[in-house]
Amino acid sequence: MLKKLLLAVLAIIVLMGIAAAVLYSNKSLREAVFLKPWSGFDLATATPAPDYTKEEAWAALPQTKDLADVTPADSDVRDGQAEALVDVFFIHPTTYYSKDGWNAHFDEGGTTKELLESGVLRYQASAYNGCCRIFAPRYRQATLYSFMDKSGDGDKALDLAYQDVSAAFEEFIAHRNMGRPFIIAAHSQGSLHGIRLLREKIAGTPLARRMVAAYLIGSSLPVEADVPGIPVCESASETGCMINWNSVRDAVDRENWTVNGKTWADGAYTKIGEKELTCINPLTWKRNDTAPASANLGSLPFVTADQPFPAAEPALTGAACSNDVLVVSPPEKEGYTYGVFNGDYHIYDYNLFYLNIRENLRTRIDSFLAR
Numbered sequence: 001m002l003k004k005l006l007l008a009v010l011a012i013i014v015l016m017g018i019a020a021a022v023l024y025s026n027k028s029l030r031e032a033v034f035l036k037p038w039s040g041f042d043l044a045t046a047t048p049a050p051d052y053t054k055e056e057a058w059a060a061l062p063q064t065k066d067l068a069d070v071t072p073a074d075s076d077v078r079d080g081q082a083e084a085l086v087d088v089f090f091i092h093p094t095t096y097y098s099k100d101g102w103n104a105h106f107d108e109g110g111t112t113k114e115l116l117e118s119g120v121l122r123y124q125a126s127a128y129n130g131c132c133r134i135f136a137p138r139y140r141q142a143t144l145y146s147f148m149d150k151s152g153d154g155d156k157a158l159d160l161a162y163q164d165v166s167a168a169f170e171e172f173i174a175h176r177n178m179g180r181p182f183i184i185a186a187h188s189q190g191s192l193h194g195i196r197l198l199r200e201k202i203a204g205t206p207l208a209r210r211m212v213a214a215y216l217i218g219s220s221l222p223v224e225a226d227v228p229g230i231p232v233c234e235s236a237s238e239t240g241c242m243i244n245w246n247s248v249r250d251a252v253d254r255e256n257w258t259v260n261g262k263t264w265a266d267g268a269y270t271k272i273g274e275k276e277l278t279c280i281n282p283l284t285w286k287r288n289d290t291a292p293a294s295a296n297l298g299s300l301p302f303v304t305a306d307q308p309f310p311a312a313e314p315a316l317t318g319a320a321c322s323n324d325v326l327v328v329s330p331p332e333k334e335g336y337t338y339g340v341f342n343g344d345y346h347i348y349d350y351n352l353f354y355l356n357i358r359e360n361l362r363t364r365i366d367s368f369l370a371r
Helices: 004-023 029-035 110-123 153-176 189-202 206-210 352-371
Strands: 059-060 086-091 132-137 184-186 211-217 239-242 262-265 268-271 319-322 324-327
Touching: 086 153, 086 189, 132 153, 153 189, 153 268, 184 189, 189 206, 189 211, 189 262, 206 211, 211 352, 319 352
Parallel strands: 086 132, 086 184, 184 211, 211 239
Antiparallel strands: 059 132, 262 268, 319 324
């Protein structure tokens, strides 16, 4: 009896080992097992859309106290929203990784909410509070697997998410912006929606003349993005243009950005394929440029939600555009390793260049207002 039990245990261990080996070697299978929603996309079961006339549909607003208001410790950086002459419409990245559905509730709680507020608002949206009033809509974001899906369900989920973003932008323009200059700002999934927003709502309209710039960071943005009248930025002071970079270590596999990355073109979500991607160096604000760590004004480490917002660390890393991505080399120390997989610093796209972003916003806005 004991022998049979030991053989059964051994068989289970062997099967678990084989399963682990298969998952390790098969990226697509691994993604499906851990991230793919349990059932297919069904618009009929979608959760209710946000009402953007109500404050609860927004993660950050100028008149509310929220985590987009924070500033780095031990610095003279401050929140200037009260007197800002420019607004920012900020579209947050993916914070929903559940298998429960293809789209989150717009007011999804738990980890999704914690990542949005303590992560994204603190470390990304707050970069804009020195120059601009911040408007950050909540929306029925697509789950992370939507970017990996090949069945079409992922594109449907992204389209539903975009419809919310589009509705939020229309409310922003009609009732909140009051004809002021504005910036489109985003990261990752938010930047994908931002690209589509530029094409469908801004390019070729009077709104384009009021747009200071579009910071579509952490996206697969083709150099030839085909957004009429809105080119890729070429200098620190250029306005009415688009900005993007993707932070990685030199040896990382770049295909997620340079081949498999999604963009919006010709009325559909498409893979980048062999198109050249935009890489703006946030230390010089020039395309395909290189800069040393000495040009870095200050990076921010991630800290836990119960800790005070950290101080910025100058000269943490240099940056070099290389083959469509931004190569960085931050030290592997506490605060700079969270969520880094295989050398991809995607979630640090803002953190690593936090003070340089704040400075550039002022430069670009001054240039815009001086026109």
